[in-house]
Amino acid sequence: QYLNLSHNQLYGQIPNIFVAPLSAVDLSSNHFTGALPIVPTSLVWLDLSNSSFSGSVFHFFCDRPDETKQLFVLHLGNNFLTGKVPDCWMSWQSLRFLNLENNNLTGNVPMSMGYLQWLESLHLRNNHLYGELPHSLQNCTELSVVDLSENGFSGSIPIWIGKSLSGLHVLNLRSNKFEGDIPNEVCYLKSLQILDLAHNKLSGMIPRCFHNLSAMADLSESFSPTRGYGAILTENAILVTKGIEMEYAKILGFVKGMDLSCNFMYGEIPEELTGLL
Numbered sequence: 001q002y003l004n005l006s007h008n009q010l011y012g013q014i015p016n017i018f019v020a021p022l023s024a025v026d027l028s029s030n031h032f033t034g035a036l037p038i039v040p041t042s043l044v045w046l047d048l049s050n051s052s053f054s055g056s057v058f059h060f061f062c063d064r065p066d067e068t069k070q071l072f073v074l075h076l077g078n079n080f081l082t083g084k085v086p087d088c089w090m091s092w093q094s095l096r097f098l099n100l101e102n103n104n105l106t107g108n109v110p111m112s113m114g115y116l117q118w119l120e121s122l123h124l125r126n127n128h129l130y131g132e133l134p135h136s137l138q139n140c141t142e143l144s145v146v147d148l149s150e151n152g153f154s155g156s157i158p159i160w161i162g163k164s165l166s167g168l169h170v171l172n173l174r175s176n177k178f179e180g181d182i183p184n185e186v187c188y189l190k191s192l193q194i195l196d197l198a199h200n201k202l203s204g205m206i207p208r209c210f211h212n213l214s215a216m217a218d219l220s221e222s223f224s225p226t227r228g229y230g231a232i233l234t235e236n237a238i239l240v241t242k243g244i245e246m247e248y249a250k251i252l253g254f255v256k257g258m259d260l261s262c263n264f265m266y267g268e269i270p271e272e273l274t275g276l277l
Helices: 058-062 111-115 135-139 160-164 184-188 208-212 271-276
Strands: 002-004 024-026 031-034 045-047 052-056 073-075 080-084 097-099 104-107 121-123 128-131 145-147 152-155 170-172 177-180 194-196 201-204 226-228 232-234 237-241 244-248 257-259
Touching (some): 135 160, 145 237, 160 184, 170 237, 194 237, 208 271, 237 257
Parallel strands (some): 002 024, 024 045, 031 052, 045 073, 052 080, 073 097, 080 104, 097 121, 121 145, 128 152, 170 194, 194 257
Antiparallel strands (some): 226 232
């Protein structure tokens, strides 16, 4: 029920995967090529990251739309996958962890992603995604980590992020095209430890209520980046400090940071912000 062949020199194509129900399969960090394999609906964990899979993701996600998938964890990051983010997430409602970062995906985030109401971690970093964030994402109230950085998302930062995603620990919107003021509702995120809004088109003043982001100042408060869904998963985040990218994993829960640089903001730095020091 647990197959781990990760971090090897395996190559070739994988047409399909047959395993016992409720199994976990980790084939990450190899040299597999071709399209994503067909997987059974009863699989609960699949890691195909850090390889050379290519082609559209449509068939992987949208074939057999009437069958409910039991996957908790799906990691397809760091491949060469193309096409639009599929619009058939109503069949994937068990997902807790979804990572599609560092691919060549295009288009909008579809409305049907709002069906992922148990989703805790969403990684879409470094693709070619654009458009405004769909309001249906406010249904994903269990989200703890959201990384949408290095895309072409536009519009304003949605007010519902602060109102509906109250359990967020990491919010990374870096290097997009968000504009307008930072909404005061972001200050509702009292569990937030990492906020990166750098390299956008944000304007206005820094909200005075940022001192309400109390988890950034509380050294005793942290969250667990390690989770178990039949196997062990360690959360990760890439943060930029003084121009240097650093990846945090096992110690991510202790990292605190805010980056508002490279925007069009003005006015004074509010005195209330010093309450986070």
